[in-house]
Amino acid sequence: MLKLTNIQTFYGNIQALKDVDIEISEGEIITLIGANGAGKTTTLMSVSGIVPPRTGEIYFMGQPIHQMRPDEIVSLGISQVPEGRRIFPFLTVTENLDMGAFLRTDKEGIREDMEYIFGLFPILADRRNQAGGTLSGGEQQMLAISRAIMARPRLLLLDEPSLGLAPIIVRQIFDIISKINSEHNTTIFLVEQNANLALKVARRGYVMENGRIILTDSAKNLLSNEEVKKAYLGLST
Amino acid sequence: MFLTFPIMVIRVNTVENVVEWRWNNMIIIGAGSFFLSFVWRYLLKKKETGNQKAKPVETDRVPLSQRLFEDHKIYIPAAIAIAVFAVIFPFVFSMYQTNIMITALIYVTIALGLNIVVGLAGLLDLGYVAFYAVGAYSYALLNYHYGLGFWTVLPIGAGLAALFGIILGFPVLRLRGDYLAIVTLGFGEIIRLVLENWNEFSFGPSGIANIPRPGFFGIDFSLRGATIYIYFLMIGLTLFTVFVVNRLQDSRIGRAWVALREDEVACQAMGIDKTKTKLTAFALGATWAGMGGVVFAAKTTFINPASFTIWESINILCIVVLGGMGSIIGVIIGAFVLILLPEYLRAFSEYRILLFGAVLVLMMVFRPGGIISNVRRTYKFEGLKNKTEMS
Numbered sequence: 112m113l114k115l116t117n118i119q120t121f122y123g124n125i126q127a128l129k130d131v132d133i134e135i136s137e138g139e140i141i142t143l144i145g146a147n148g149a150g151k152t153t154t155l156m157s158v159s160g161i162v163p164p165r166t167g168e169i170y171f172m173g174q175p176i177h178q179m180r181p182d183e184i185v186s187l188g189i190s191q192v193p194e195g196r197r198i199f200p201f202l203t204v205t206e207n208l209d210m211g212a213f214l215r216t217d218k219e220g221i222r223e224d225m226e227y228i229f230g231l232f233p234i235l236a237d238r239r240n241q242a243g244g245t246l247s248g249g250e251q252q253m254l255a256i257s258r259a260i261m262a263r264p265r266l267l268l269l270d271e272p273s274l275g276l277a278p279i280i281v282r283q284i285f286d287i288i289s290k291i292n293s294e295h296n297t298t299i300f301l302v303e304q305n306a307n308l309a310l311k312v313a314r315r316g317y318v319m320e321n322g323r324i325i326l327t328d329s330a331k332n333l334l335s336n337e338e339v340k341k342a343y344l345g346l347s348t
Numbered sequence: 349m350f351l352t353f354p355i356m357v358i359r360v361n362t363v364e365n366v367v368e369w370r371w372n373n374m375i376i377i378g379a380g381s382f383f384l385s386f387v388w389r390y391l392l393k394k395k396e397t398g399n400q401k402a403k404p405v406e407t408d409r410v411p412l413s414q415r416l417f418e419d420h421k422i423y424i425p426a427a428i429a430i431a432v433f434a435v436i437f438p439f440v441f442s443m444y445q446t447n448i449m450i451t452a453l454i455y456v457t458i459a460l461g462l463n464i465v466v467g468l469a470g471l472l473d474l475g476y477v478a479f480y481a482v483g484a485y486s487y488a489l490l491n492y493h494y495g496l497g498f499w500t501v502l503p504i505g506a507g508l509a510a511l512f513g514i515i516l517g518f519p520v521l522r523l524r525g526d527y528l529a530i531v532t533l534g535f536g537e538i539i540r541l542v543l544e545n546w547n548e549f550s551f552g553p554s555g556i557a558n559i560p561r562p563g564f565f566g567i568d569f570s571l572r573g574a575t576i577y578i579y580f581l582m583i584g585l586t587l588f589t590v591f592v593v594n595r596l597q598d599s600r601i602g603r604a605w606v607a608l609r610e611d612e613v614a615c616q617a618m619g620i621d622k623t624k625t626k627l628t629a630f631a632l633g634a635t636w637a638g639m640g641g642v643v644f645a646a647k648t649t650f651i652n653p654a655s656f657t658i659w660e661s662i663n664i665l666c667i668v669v670l671g672g673m674g675s676i677i678g679v680i681i682g683a684f685v686l687i688l689l690p691e692y693l694r695a696f697s698e699y700r701i702l703l704f705g706a707v708l709v710l711m712m713v714f715r716p717g718g719i720i721s722n723v724r725r726t727y728k729f730e731g732l733k734n735k736t737e738m739s
Contacts, residue, residue, distance in 0.1 A: 161616050185619030197614040199607050210607050213600070214619040262619065 112137040112191075112298055113158070113266055117139050118167035118177075120157045127153040128164070129322045135266070138290050140299040142309040142330070144343055152166055152194050155268045158196040158300070160184045171266070190229070190264035194302075196255040200244025204235055207243050211261030221261070222308045228257040231287060233238075247311050249280035256284070260291065265289070266298045273305045281305070285312050288311035306343035310334045318343070361646060391714060406680050434583055438576040448581050450647055452687040453582040454640045457589045457685045459667040460676065461636025464593065465621065467674035469611030469629035472529040475516070475536025479509040479634035481543060481656035484639020488548075488651055498562035502642050509638025510631040512539075518632035521623055524612075536661055544653040555652025562646050578647050595601055596632070605629055606725065645699055670711055674719025676694040681719050 112184075124209040126279040128150050135141050143151050150193035158169060160181040169177040176184050198207050208228065212221045229236035232253045238246060243254060251271055257276040259267055271287065290314055292299050303309035310316050310330040318326040319338060326339070333339050438446045458480055465473045483505040491498045520531050543550045550556075561574045562581060569577055596602045604625045608615050616622055645651050656657065663686065671682020693700050711719070 122480065159617060161613060180620040180623075181438040181619065182619045184576060190619075191617040193613055193617050197611050197617075199610040199614065199736070202607065210615075210618050210620075212605065228455070258618070 112172060113300070114166050115154075115169045116166075116170075118157055118164045118169065119152070120153050120162060120164045121161070121207070122153075122164060127322055128157065131157075131167070131319075131324055133317060134255045135298055135300060137265075137298055138292070138296045139315065140288070140301060140313045142303055142313035142316045143319055144303055144306040144309055144316060146343075148187070148321040150322040152270055153320055153322075155191060155270050155300070155302055159185075159189060161191075163307075181341060182214070186261060188263070188265035189268065190259040190262040191268075192255045192259045192270055192272065195274060196245040196248075196251045198246075198251050198254050198258065201242055201302070204240055204254060207258050208261050211258035214262065220263075224261055224263065228260060231290070232257060234323060239272070248255040249276050249284075252276060253287075256287070257339075260297075264297060264332040266300060269301045271302060271304060273303060273308065281308065288312060296320065306339070307334075372426035395714060396662035401613075438579045440722055443572055443575050446575050447647075448663065448688065448691050450475040450575070450579050450582050451577075453586050453683050454644055454647070455664065455667060455687050456586050456680050456683040457582075458637045459642075459664050459671070459679050460589050461633045461640070462595050462664050463668050463676070463679045464529040464596065464605075465629050465633035465673065467679070468597065468609070469605040469626065471626065471629060472525065473532045473630075473633070474658070475534070475539070476633070476637060476656070476664055477656045477660040478516075478536040479512055479637035479642070480641040480660070481653070482509045482512050482634075483638035484651045484655070485543065485556075485641075486638070487551060487642040487645040489558050491559060492556060498560070498642070498646050502639060503650055505642040505730045506635045506638040506685065509634040509641070512633030513632075514627055517627045521626055533661075536656075536658060540653050540656050540658075543656070550653075553652060554656070555654075556652060556732035557650045559645050559649045559651070561649065562643075578643070582643060583641065588713065590676060590680070592698075597676075601628060664706070670718055671709065672720045674716065675720050678718050678720035685719070 113133070115133040117130055118128050118131040119126065123138070127185070131150070131154060133141075133143070133154070141156050143154060143198060147152050153162060157164045157177075158272055160179055160183075164177055167177065168175060171184075171189060174187065176187065176189075179187075199210060202210065205225070208225055209221070212224070215221055229239070234250055235253060238250065243251065246254060252274075256269070256272065259269075272284050272288070276284070285308055288299060288301070291297050301309055301313060310333055313330045316328065316330045316333045318333070326333070328336065334344070357476060359653050384607045395692050428500025437449060458476075461479075462473065462476050465471050465476070475580070485507045486505040487498065487501045490501050496504075516532065516535050518527055523531060546552070561569070566643070604615070607620065608622065608625055612622060615625075644655075648655075668679055668684040669682075670686060690700055690704065693703065696703070
């Protein structure tokens, strides 16, 4: 479904991604784990076109997207939950969700999806007329994910949904991620620091270090891999 | 008190070579500042207690300004009263008053245009007067060279201003905040300097005179008739502006502007085309300034670059900030206050600027959101209600 080949991305003169190859097939959850500054977020930004890659190719459903503008990429069905949530603080919850459906014109469908989301996160329904900035961190993350779903994406890019949240909320959010994946067959590309949780949800995983993919395997194998355990799971064997 | 000492108390009489000491003034200033400091403290205290009181009931408290506009009992009679007043105004008051009112209405129009750029899209534009100049000069020059009439030039001027808006928009797409302000400031000055120095094109600092007033199916008006005609034309244009800006605010592009002001990256992730959205903000904002400029040229019948200095930009920006960024009614009130007050305060002409400054400072301390802060109409979701009732 999504195929990245030899991606090199730069911020000015600094190279953030070196020869990144990733492949995702339809309907799976894959995760990209790695330390701070490894290039995980940049990988997502390259896919969504906000920081376009300098060289290399990205194909989505057989279509080259590495030279497209971000809005064209969204319209193809890739939607991103940016790192640090980035909801619109002065818009209400409903308006935030509505912004997620910016490129859609089917009013009936938008309404249905909004009801679906309020069923998924009842707390958002309670707060639907409240400004986004007044929500708690966990609620904001729920809102950010919901906003991305409002675009009815085929591929959902999730950037660190566990950032700064209490463990119980993190678990709740990961449950919802699995639910979205199984109910809508939405492919999910999950970037996480919390490698332990991410590998439990995902089917396959990529490990990134200094802008390179150094390891890829099924999530199960990665969880039992000694190197990964030592470096990212914080377990000594 | 002591800061004002050199100007207020000492007066050097150069004719007789003596120094006059005006101790009386010192007493007055002392008493005045003493009193003012009390008022200041009282208001600050009131503001604090007011905040505390307001907090617990904040969720269902509707701001007074919003109540005012939603309650039809107040709203409809007020609208009728204003409409009647507006219609009879030029016939009751003198031509001088009508002229002032026309100026105020021109400012309402262009301030509403700037409100799109600054209030909605959050792009601080300090060179806005450039578009005003483009509108004014396009009427003056097209009329001078090709004899085009007011009504032909009105859309052309608006279009040209929009074009300049896009020209300015392209290089500043990546800039935000202070940097954007500096570049737009430069742009405004460039336009003014070009107009001042390119003699063959714009007749330089001497300006263009004898610009005809707008025509009405070839009827020639007396001076008074023409003024009244421009007055009603301006009322029409203002209503049109309010209507369009109001519609824009609630449209998709309006929401995209608001979202872009809040978070650019999130906007891109939502599939909003950043380039297009910013450029439309610049272009649409400039359009109103262009139209205002055309009317301005037609009203004064004479324009020169001195009318389009940086102060003009700042004045318009003050209207938007003072009135309340993003709020249409606030900007209208702001324009009337800032344009009419100086006119009617001519009696105290020496203290005019002082008063003006004091009002600005007080406003920013006690009502930082502007006279009427923006009450965004929020879009409410209705679908779920039925569902909860059913279950």
